[in-house]
Amino acid sequence: MIDLAILGLLTEQELHGYELKKRLGELLTSRASISFGSLYPALNRLEKQGCVKAVEQRTTPPAVAPMSGSLAGELAAFKARVRGSGLVKGTGRSRKVYGITDLGRTRLHELLTSPDVTDDREFALRVAFARHLSPAERLELFERRRTELLDRRDDLRRRRERKTDTYLGALRERDADHLVHDLAWLDRLIKAERTLLQSQEEPTR
Amino acid sequence: MIDLAILGLLTEQELHGYELKKRLGELLTSRASISFGSLYPALNRLEKQGCVKAVEQRTTPPAVAPMSGSLAGELAAFKARVRGSGLVKGTGRSRKVYGITDLGRTRLHELLTSPDVTDDREFALRVAFARHLSPAERLELFERRRTELLDRRDDLRRRRERKTDTYLGALRERDADHLVHDLAWLDRLIKAERTLLQSQEEPTR
DNA sequence: GTCATCATGTAAGCCGTTACATGATTGC
DNA sequence: GCAATCATGTAACGGCTTACATGATGAC
Numbered sequence: 329m330i331d332l333a334i335l336g337l338l339t340e341q342e343l344h345g346y347e348l349k350k351r352l353g354e355l356l357t358s359r360a361s362i363s364f365g366s367l368y369p370a371l372n373r374l375e376k377q378g379c380v381k382a383v384e385q386r387t388t389p390p391a392v393a394p395m396s397g398s399l400a401g402e403l404a405a406f407k408a409r410v411r412g413s414g415l416v417k418g419t420g421r422s423r424k425v426y427g428i429t430d431l432g433r434t435r436l437h438e439l440l441t442s443p444d445v446t447d448d449r450e451f452a453l454r455v456a457f458a459r460h461l462s463p464a465e466r467l468e469l470f471e472r473r474r475t476e477l478l479d480r481r482d483d484l485r486r487r488r489e490r491k492t493d494t495y496l497g498a499l500r501e502r503d504a505d506h507l508v509h510d511l512a513w514l515d516r517l518i519k520a521e522r523t524l525l526q527s528q529e530e531p532t533r
Numbered sequence: 534m535i536d537l538a539i540l541g542l543l544t545e546q547e548l549h550g551y552e553l554k555k556r557l558g559e560l561l562t563s564r565a566s567i568s569f570g571s572l573y574p575a576l577n578r579l580e581k582q583g584c585v586k587a588v589e590q591r592t593t594p595p596a597v598a599p600m601s602g603s604l605a606g607e608l609a610a611f612k613a614r615v616r617g618s619g620l621v622k623g624t625g626r627s628r629k630v631y632g633i634t635d636l637g638r639t640r641l642h643e644l645l646t647s648p649d650v651t652d653d654r655e656f657a658l659r660v661a662f663a664r665h666l667s668p669a670e671r672l673e674l675f676e677r678r679r680t681e682l683l684d685r686r687d688d689l690r691r692r693r694e695r696k697t698d699t700y701l702g703a704l705r706e707r708d709a710d711h712l713v714h715d716l717a718w719l720d721r722l723i724k725a726e727r728t729l730l731q732s733q734e735e736p737t738r
Numbered sequence: 739g740t741c742a743t744c745a746t747g748t749a750a751g752c753c754g755t756t757a758c759a760t761g762a763t764t765g766c
Numbered sequence: 767g768c769a770a771t772c773a774t775g776t777a778a779c780g781g782c783t784t785a786c787a788t789g790a791t792g793a794c
Contacts, residue, residue: 345747346744346746362783423746493661495661498718499657502714535753551773568754569774570775574775577775629774
């Protein structure tokens with residue numbers, strides 16, 4: 329979970345832990361950000377594994393720098409850049425900027441394509457980083473999810489056949505509704521991916 | 534979480550651990566049942582707290598006994614009943630049937646009405662056991678949830694204003710859709726509860 | 739000079755899981 | 767007699783949280 333999120337974000341841009349946490353908060357739904365207490369150990373672990381590495385802080389702005397929201401943040405980042413590498417290598421205590429390695433990219437790809445049954449949150453993360461997959465891989469991801477949702481729908485139907493309490497019934501109704509909409513949403517994604525695949529194949533004829 | 538589920542189920546009927554686990558599996562969405570490794574310790578803890586107590590196994594069938602699904606299960610239960618209390622108090626190792634206590638009922642009520650922010654799964658459990666609440670308490674539960682969902686919707690809108698990647702965008706679209714439907718569902722529940730409250734008040738005029 | 743924010747980390751604990759151990763009963 | 771199911775538990779571990787500790791920098 330956390331590895332997927334970290335590697336996904338670092339693929340796009342080098343970041344230090346604190347900033348990473350902010351991005352994580354934006355990425356995940358509604359202030360469900362992860363805590364420092366799990367982020368920093370995870371970063372150290374990933375560094376030991378060789379999936380990420382601490383990079384030199386450049387004096388040049390970090391590539392794209394898409395003016396990421398808060399002005400204050402941008403300003404702080406600029407100033408940090410100015411004081412820059414001297415401090416980092418000097419007194420030691422400052423920000424530690426991480427970048428992804430080739431091994432990390434391989435690992436990310438594994439995490440995105442692993443056929444293991446995943447929970448809803450992990451599926452959401454996979455979709456969030458789906459641009460790092462090929463159309464065919466995305467299609468597989470979506471279709472596996474589709475199968476899973478169909479199973480759940482059948483399961484739910486079986487439950488609803490047995491009579492239940494009013495409120496439990498209302499809950500099941502809501503679940504069924506979510507499932508229907510999720511399936512429709514998935515079907516749209518699948519369709520889009522199929523046309524994308526075809527348009528890729530056609531030019532080679 | 535687990536306490537809420539256990540106490541909720543035991544309010545309706547005395548059960549032993551193994552059966553409790555099966556019921557839990559039926560209650561929660563799609564085979565997300567909890568494991569024995571957390572169920573049994575939880576039962577022991579609740580017993581120590583005085584929220585549940587091991588009851589004598591009666592030779593009479595346990596009240597309603599709604600022919601709970603599997604024939605095999607029903608048969609086994611019958612036979613267990615026949616050999617009955619002798620074994621339970623004798624060699625010790627057999628089934629341990631738990632019932633809820635007054636303290637347990639109080640605790641359940643606390644768990645159902647506590648104003649602490651709860652996650653989606655706990656909200657679902659609260660709804661599942663909502664029949665143990667008064668109409669006014671249910672209304673409060675639903676309206677607190679409604680506020681929470683409105684917050685999430687605003688949050689989501691703010692996120693969607695900033696341009697995002699296609700797949701992240703699709704994800705947000707899905708989230709927004711779920712929120713809209715959840716809110717409509719909640720509004721139906723709230724409306725139903727309001728009319729129920731009124732119909733309760735009117736006869737006293 | 740002190741407060742807020744940025745920044746990194748450790749320690750303790752919670753809540754759950756899987757894997758393991760044990761044993762009774764029943765169907766074949 | 768042996769496998770399957772019913773039934774209860776313990777031990778180890780996983781992943782995440784909160785609380786705590788530390789320290790730099792910038793704003794006022």
